[in-house]
Amino acid sequence: MTIDELGAYAKDQRVRRFLDAIGSAEGTDTHGYNTAFGGGKLESLADHPRLLHDFTQTDGTPNKTSAAGRYQFLGSTWDDIAGKLGLKDFGPESQDIAAVELLRRNGALPAILADDFDTAIQKSGSTWASLPSSPYAQPKRSPGFMAQALDKAASAILPSAQAAPAPAKAPTPWKDVIAKPEFQALTPEQQAKAQQQYFDQVVAPRVPAGKIDAARAQFMGQYGAPAAAAASSSTAEPGALDNLKEGFQQGFGDIFAGEGQNAIHQTLSMVKAIAPESEMAKRLERRAAEADQEAIKREQDYQTATPGSVAAGVGRIAGGAVLPGAAGSRLITAGGQLARSGASALTNNATVQGMAALFGRAAGSSALGAGLAGAQPITEAGDYDALKSKQLATGGAVGAVIPFAGAAVGAGARYAGNVARSLLQPFTEAGQGKIAQSVMREFASDPAVAATNLGRSSSVLPGSAPTTAEAAGDVGLAQLQRALQSSDPTRFGTALAEQQMANNAARVAALQGIAGDDAARAAAVAARSAAVEPLYAAVRGRTLDVDGALEQLLKRPAMQSAVARAQRLSAERGEELFAGQPGAATQQISGNGLHTLKQALDDMLNDRTLGIGANEQAALRATRGQFMNWLESRIPEYGQARSLFADLSKPINAMDVGQRLLDKYTAGTADLAGNPRLMADAFNKALRNERALVRQSTGFGGVDSLADVMNPQQLQTIQSIVQDLSRQAATQNVARAAGSNTMQNIATDRILQALLPGKLGQVAGDKGGRTVLGQVGRLAYSGANERIRERLAEALLDPAVGRAAFQGNGGGVAAQAATQAGIKALFPDLFPAITTGGLGLPAAR
Known part of the structure; x- marks a missing residue:
């Protein structure tokens, strides 16, 4: 999207309303575009100040920020946007354009244009830390605050709009339209027509001229294309043959799409080397950005059309190999023959000659792999040149590995089947679930104990749902939970935070059930006085x-x-x-x-x-x-009065203890749901000294324990809260977690572990996200990795799902060991050195 197009969107009333609300959330209403971090004022808007300010996160971690301006841009964010758009200053217009660009990047812009501000806020949480959906440990605004900010912004914008005899009623957001029973009762064809009509009558009139088609694509992509809905009523879902065809077409088209994208970037590089500030260079930069977005969208459309299809994956591989197939085979064969000839001139040892031929084929295959990879389009956002270099390197590395894997395949059919399954497994829903379960078993510190704990009832407090790591009581699973939270803060991190807030709400509700309220306590005191006063009156008269x-x-x-x-x-x-x-x-x-x-x-x-x-x-x-x-x-009445007073004081004393626990052992700030946050350490410490707790709560010296003031059900509730708090705290306090890169390359790791034998396979798999060889999976398996993370997130959030990872896993390890043992026996000259020393030389005899 060009700077002019972004500027046009920045003047749209809906976009202005949302930008004003962001400014209010970021606390910049006083100084507006001149706001420095912390509320100070910038004296100049010639450029972003790029000054670092110290602050402390809500979790107590010290941090630094360079945020500035009405929308609190970080220096690095501003440099990226300003450089790509050619913004010359830090003035109001430039800040507005840059903010719209951020809304375009995070996917919120289509929702704003459809008056769906709730979705826009949800999508923008990872961009602005002050929004309710933000995953960052920084102060957040409540949903109520955002609603008020949007209303305030609307009232400020509408008077400046063109005068009309009477204000028109705001259109109903599309997300609310599709939720209505009347809409859901329509046939798919009628729903498709209604969606098209809504876009033409409501969305299109508000879109700048020349951007209707792009806006239509964004709107349909956000809420579902009507054509697909209409087709679904008359045709069945595509079968394996259709997916195979779709994959073949995608693979065949990848070569042309990649070469076209590469040609634009290569031309841009040459022009920038000669005249970097020329108008031609700027036009090429815009065209290159458009080509990159087209490649990303093309990939997204393909993944949407063939979700998890094995047939599509096979077809794509075949389609990509059509053009270079024969030439590639000759290149690999020629490399092997040349190397064997050279070895024959030096030695008559057949083993050495075979090894030389194998490495020769690896060299040819490496060249072919680099060429094939280089022809593929770049389908992820980032620096094109860096991504293309990595693509070439990984293609060459995997090309070099294939002949070795091929030798093993030729020698052992079971090994080949293992490789094939691992290659296809990430593309199937069942396979993704199995990979996620495998990851959980490998991370578990003690799978047997985890399985036993997960077999028990996981919830100890009504309304509080533990994670799988908490229910299992397993350190390794706790590390996995933290790793996934680090790698996917927006989705898994948000889901985990919401679950923890719900759990905290359940604990607070349980305590409030004991503490009651002021009216309940006053009623209990009045009832006690009414019961004992006649007895004490009789005593006073004696x-x-x-x-x-x-x-x-x-x-x-x-x-x-x-x-x-x-x-x-x-x-x-x-x-x-x-x-x-x-x-x-x-x-x-x-x-x-x-x-x-x-x-x-x-x-x-x-x-x-x-x-x-x-x-x-x-x-x-x-x-x-x-x-x-x-x-x-x-005076027997005196003993009766004291006994009755003590009995009727027990529920009152229990209320006082419950209220003290709420008042004294919660954090100073509430969670996003408005509930006080119970502090595990302080709460547990208070309960370790019951005598002090009950005496401080009640003011009576004659009570020594919770049992003196609470009934058995209340005691069980307190114990359940302690247990629930303790296991969440234990999970959160795990010192080390697997790096987030592990989570981003799960499918690739599993493939490498299956592809390579012995310890080499283990090392490649363990380091798959950090080595050149391990990076290859990012091209073909990025979508699969995403879905595997989703399966893993489901299993980690729900013990009932996570329990399946530890059931019925008896033969997997033994089968893998048997496969590797068979390969070692068949290839003693090749594999002993690799599996035992990694030196690449035959083992000594």
Whole structure:
């Protein structure tokens, strides 16, 4: 898309509305296009400032950023866009054009033009960290904030639009149209016609002149082409023969598409070497960018038309080999004959001559592989020259390997079958699932224990769904989960974050079920008071003589101190502790005074400032016990009131403990769903000291454990929360994870492990994403790798799916070992050295 076309889109009211909302999300409303990172102001917009600023991520990790401008462009992002579009400054128009280019790249632009802002926000999360869909550990806006920002932007834009007698009603977004029951009741042909009519009447009038066809392709690609929908009602899905034909045509066309793309880039390189700033160079740059996009779209259309088809894959290989087939065979044969002749002049050893011929064929095959690979189009975004160089290198490397693999194939049919299966397996849905399961088994630290754990019920808390790694309790699977999260933060990372938010919501809901709310607690307190007040009223109305037993107790030092405290407390309340006069023949004490004396004893036991030692405290408890026995024997209603008060206090105390756990052991910020985030370490630490937790929560000194304040069901809930939190924390705290490149090259790794024997195959497979040989799978298997990652993500997120990886896997390892042993026996001169030392020389005898 040219700079003029991007500029036209930047003036579209829907695009302006979305750009304004992004500015609000990024916090740049104050200084707009002049905003520096952190809210400062840029004095000049002549160019991007490229200044690094320190900041701390929400996960506590220190980081740096060069973000600047209304849309907070990173310096590297700006340099890339400005260089390709020829933007001369950092002014408002340039920033708007660059932002539209980012929306085009992330696929959000078609959704914006269709008024589908929810989809646009979802697709833009990996571009702007402030959006709700962002996978980055940075502060994010809520969906509600974005809705308000879009409404505010609309109200600011609409008054500036062309005046009309009455505002027209905004068209219903297409995504809402297709969700309506009336639309779903239509036949496929009617749906196709409706979609076409919607584009012509709603989308097309808002598209710049000359871009209708491109916009139509984007709209249909985003929401499904009507032609395909119409055809689906009258024709069956393409069969193997159709897919074989489609693959053959794609493979045959790859050669011409690749050569055409390469010719444009080669011409561009020559012109730029002579006149880099010329108008011709600029035109060629635009044409090269268009050719690259055409190649990418051509590949995407093919993958969409033949998803996972083995027949299409076979047809594509055959189609790509039509033109160079005979010449390629002669080239490989000539290389082998030339090398054998040279070896024959030096030695009569047949083994050496055979080895020389094999390496000669490898040299010819390498040249052929480089040529075939070089003729293929580049179908991924990036630096064309770098990708083409890598393509040539990988083609040559794989070409060199093929004769060695061919020798093994000729000697062992089972080995050939293994290679063929591995080549085709990534293109089938079943094969992709098997590869994903194989990866899980290889990563598992202890597959047997993982299988046992996964065989049990995985959920320990209603509403909380653990990942497979959490349910298995396996370190290796935890590393795999983190690796996939690193390599695919947008899809798997987002899905994992959503699952973790749902789990956190389940834990918070479980705690809130214990804590209740203010109204529930007030009702429980009122019910307790209503139940015990009549009993305490009866106690307060009683007056007792101080008999000999009580008199003996009152002589004890602790009781004398308690009496002094009780008298001060009674005086503060305007009451008398004793009913009779001191020194009278018989003293009396009211039931209320006895209760005050009991409170004074409790205060002494709980007052740490008194410095009472353990022995003295034990004696004080014994004295209090004797006093309580005397009191309840004289006034039975008092014992009944205390017992009833304790029973009715239990649910209240449980609420207080639940509320303290919510208040004190959650993070300072809520998750995107608005729930407080429980902190595993702090939560578990609090529960290791139950006595302190319940006393701090309730304010009572007579409780020592959760069992004193909670019922069995509440205790089980707390234990389930602890277990659920602990296994998620253990998975997240795994120190090392497999590199994200491993996740990006799964299919290639599996093919290399099957193609090469012994340790060489293992090394090639393990390092498939880093060596030249391993890079070859990116050309033919990029789509398969994508689908394998999807299968792997499903298995890692759902233990019920992941469990299948550890069931019925008894013969795989033994079969592979037997195959390799057979090849070693058939080729003792070739394979012992490779499999044991990797030196490329026959083993010593």
